[in-house]
Every structure is written in C-alpha cells, then in structure tokens.
Amino acid sequence: MPSKFSYQPCREFNVVVLGAGGVGKSCLTAQFVYNEWIESYDPTIEDSYRTQKSVDGRQVVLEILDTAGTEQFVAMRDLYMKTGHGFLLVFSICSKASFEELETLRDDIIRIKDDENIPIVIVGNKADLEEQRAVDRAKAFSVSRGWGAPYYEASARTRTNVDEAFIDLCRQMLRRDDTHDDLHDDPSSQRAEDATKRHRRRKRKDRCTIL
Ligand SMILES: Nc1nc2c(ncn2[C@@H]2O[C@H](COP(=O)(O)OP(=O)(O)O)[C@@H](O)[C@H]2O)c(=O)[nH]1
C-alpha cells in the first residue's frame, strides 16, 4: 500500500450533471469551472468542460458533462451514465417537480452502473430564492440521507456551496479509487487482478498537465 507521502498520480474522473430543465445545471457548472455567473444559457446546449482542481492537495482532472436532456436516443443517456464516475443531481428548491424527478434519475444511474454506492451529491439550487421555496429543507435532507448521498443547498447566482458540492463529489470518487488500489494488497483475488489491469490502464493516461 502506498505510504501517505508517496507520489500520488493525477486522477481523471467523468462527472455528469443531471436534473430537470431550468434548475441551474449550466449556471452551477459555469460557476465551478469558470467562476462566472451567466444569467441565461441556451437550455438545449449540452457540453462537457475539462477542468483541473486541487482536492485535499491532490490534483484531479474532471470532465464535466452538463446535460440538457436533449439526447435523441435512450442509448446515449445510458452511455454517459455508464461512463460517469460521479453524478451531481440538481433540483431547484423552488420546484417540487424538479425534486421528485431525482428519484427516477438515481434509480436509472444505479441500474445502469449496477452499483448502489456510486458517488452522488444532491444539490438544491436557487437557495437565494428562499421566499419561493417549494421543497422543505428537512425533507430534502431526509431523502438524501436515505440514499446515502450528501445534500447541499446551493446558489449558482451567489456562488454559495458550488465548490463544496463538486469537491464533495471529488472526495467520494477519490475514496473509491483508493479502495480499488488497496485491492492490490491481496494478489490472490480476482478483484485484485481486475484492479491491477484497471490501474495499468489508468496509469498510462495519468499524465497531469496544468490547464
Ligand atoms: N435566482 C437564481 N437563478 C438561477 C440560479 N441558477 C440558475 N438560475 C437561473 O435559472 C435559469 C436556468 O438556469 P440554467 O443553468 O440554464 O438551467 P439548466 O437548464 O438546468 O442548465 C436561468 O435563467 C438562470 O439565470 C440560482 O442559483 N439562483
């Protein structure tokens, strides 16, 4: 097992931002990646953004897919769910329907990834619009606890809890990655062998560049 002080390779993760239209997925992504508030996004634009962040002193390269629900084929959605390592599930605290949509999204992710413990963070966005709140904070917390996923109330407009939500997701993804690496300690297991192959594959692309 690598010591605490050994060289830590740069990790690369695919993050998928999901949620109903208009909840603020693009604004949250722009704030996280560019530190910018953009009042109005084309709601049909689906794009991915590459960014490098430092998480607890470790360099992480993220490929963030800001979805727009415009994919023409279910297979496309399945594909990005399959390739995602972590998911930011966003709703607006002003829309009950957007909150209720998250359950189906989570079920789909777990089914497609075939993994109950896939890193997920729940974000209740537009927290600056408290007077228009339609989703009870305690209710959202209790649902997120039931799912074993952290919950953040955020505002892309005021840049509240934006970094916190994304970085929490990074920590979850790093933890999982480290756990897989720990499997090397037991070379007799098939899982260790699989992890070795994955690690070799990853090592080849673990070239860290400053963006
Ligand atoms: N007040 C407020 N408005 C927001 C916030 N985030 C996004 N919006 C607004 O909500 C609308 C939809 O945002 P957008 O990011 O395009 O939503 P998306 O469809 O989920 O990508 C835009 O008019 C934004 O200005 C927020 O945190 N607070």
Ligand SMILES: [Mg+2]
């Ligand atoms: Mg958008």
